Amino acid sequence: MPLPRQTDVLIIGAGAAGLMCAAVAGRRGRQVVVVDHANKVGKKILMSGGGRCNFTNLHTLPDNFLSDNPHFCKSALSRFTQWDFLALVQKHQIPYHEKKLGQLFCDNKAQDILNMLLAECADAKAAIYTHCQIEKITALSTTDLPLRYRVHTSLGNISCESLVVATGGLSIPTMGATGLGYEVATQFNLPLKPRSAGLVPFTLTPAQLAVFSSCVGNAIEVCVSCNDDKGNEKSFVENLLFTHRGLSGPAILQISSYWKPGQSIQVNLLPHVNLIEHLRMQQQQRPKVLLSTVMGELLTKNIAQVFCDLWDAQWKGNRPLNQYGIKDIQTIATQFQSWQLLPAGTEGYRTAEVTLGGVDTSCLSSKTLEANHQPGLYFIGEVVDVTGHLGGFNFQWAWASGNAAGTFC
Numbered sequence: 001m002p003l004p005r006q007t008d009v010l011i012i013g014a015g016a017a018g019l020m021c022a023a024v025a026g027r028r029g030r031q032v033v034v035v036d037h038a039n040k041v042g043k044k045i046l047m048s049g050g051g052r053c054n055f056t057n058l059h060t061l062p063d064n065f066l067s068d069n070p071h072f073c074k075s076a077l078s079r080f081t082q083w084d085f086l087a088l089v090q091k092h093q094i095p096y097h098e099k100k101l102g103q104l105f106c107d108n109k110a111q112d113i114l115n116m117l118l119a120e121c122a123d124a125k126a127a128i129y130t131h132c133q134i135e136k137i138t139a140l141s142t143t144d145l146p147l148r149y150r151v152h153t154s155l156g157n158i159s160c161e162s163l164v165v166a167t168g169g170l171s172i173p174t175m176g177a178t179g180l181g182y183e184v185a186t187q188f189n190l191p192l193k194p195r196s197a198g199l200v201p202f203t204l205t206p207a208q209l210a211v212f213s214s215c216v217g218n219a220i221e222v223c224v225s226c227n228d229d230k231g232n233e234k235s236f237v238e239n240l241l242f243t244h245r246g247l248s249g250p251a252i253l254q255i256s257s258y259w260k261p262g263q264s265i266q267v268n269l270l271p272h273v274n275l276i277e278h279l280r281m282q283q284q285q286r287p288k289v290l291l292s293t294v295m296g297e298l299l300t301k302n303i304a305q306v307f308c309d310l311w312d313a314q315w316k317g318n319r320p321l322n323q324y325g326i327k328d329i330q331t332i333a334t335q336f337q338s339w340q341l342l343p344a345g346t347e348g349y350r351t352a353e354v355t356l357g358g359v360d361t362s363c364l365s366s367k368t369l370e371a372n373h374q375p376g377l378y379f380i381g382e383v384v385d386v387t388g389h390l391g392g393f394n395f396q397w398a399w400a401s402g403n404a405a406g407t408f409c
């Protein structure tokens with residue numbers, strides 16, 4: 001099917017936000033064309049949530065999002081909530097379950113969510129074109145109104161009244177991520193917030209990796225914290241996983257979105273234990289038992305041994321509990337419960353789930369996602385400076401911002 005020469009709405013990017021926007025705009029009777037350079041649509045939906053797509057979170061609140069303007073996301077999120085998306089999932093009879101912490105996943109496959117979006121687009125008569133490279137975008141003159149933009153593509157040129165940029169972020173370039181959305185923003189003089197990899201594992205130095213080599217593959221529940229760029233402490237209680245490259249697991253991915261290079265993170269390896277009290281009690285009940293044995297019962301044997309060896313010098317060796325004074329016990333508790341760690345870096349966009357930063361929200365309408373001084377140009381989804389926590393929040397932003405633009409474009 002050849003690309004039409006003109007349309008009401010042209011959406012660049014057939015991912016989560018673009019497909020949602022297409023369905024909503026199409027249902028309003030707008031003629032919608034979606035173009036994507038990839039060979040398949042919705043690739044990130046398909047790979048998300050380990051193939052089961054964590055499509056929303058029951059507890060979605062504006063607090064679950066990072067942005068230079070934390071209020072910006074509120075309008076769109078309140079007009080298309082997690083319950084609205086869930087109603088769509090139920091309408092399509094997609095089986096799902098809550099895994100933990102309000103995170104909703106498909107029982108079967110992420111393909112169910114993509115099929116649902118494609119069915120909604122087909123119903124709304126939105127046309128989707130893959131293998132479509134964007135070559136150039138030009139703003140038309142007022143004499144061409146209502147047409148405002150012409151997009152030159154590998155499949156031909158197409159003019160539109162509304163141009164919606166839904167090209168996502170920079171993470172996982174092998175899945176088709178590009179910086180096109182940022183280039184379009186720059187072309188129209190819209191400011192960008194600095195971008196970096198978010199929800200991403202930390203790397204460690206070779207010396208640190210050697211210390212933790214015997215822990216690789218082990219996961220423990222921790223509380224990890226660091227300060228955000230406004231100096232507020234952020235913390236997450238979830239699993240930390242030791243890997244061949246460093247640290248991963250949900251706690252690490254969450255904190256990585258707040259971390260800045262050169263900053264230490266603080267890890268409480270026993271977030272649910274009063275360690276001073278526990279060690280004092282054990283001293284009385286089992287005075288001859290070794291510190292590493294007691295810690296091994298709380299952590300795993302492996303992990304306890306590694307940390308006991310690491311901090312051995314400060315406690316003057318791994319001794320029976322009755323040989324430690326109260327000062328030693330306090331030092332031990334501080335080490336295990338506020339471990340200060342300086343990550344070497346992150347794994348970057350290669351494995352990051354999201355891109356932090358992006359199109360500055362100060363130049364967009366929070367109601368419509370249209371650029372304030374560039375009529376007919378919209379930005380939705382991850383390309384905007386709104387990034388969710390881990391747990392289905394990024395898709396909820398894609399649905400909500402797609403719905404907001406789709407309602408007005």
Ligand code: FDA
Nearest residue numbers: 013015016017037048049054167168180381382392394395
């Ligand atoms: P998205 O990336 O979905 O779509 C962008 C589209 O634009 C793509 O189809 C791309 O091909 C196209 N495009 C890019 N450049 C283009 C160009 N130059 N020309 C034409 N087309 C172009 N979130 C969540 O809430 N729950 C989860 O379970 C997960 N899991 C997850 C796993 C992994 C491995 C990753 C990498 C990410 C997640 N996420 C997630 C994050 C989530 O996938 C992401 O935030 C949304 O897909 C963003 O939706 P968008 O529509 O903005 O971009």
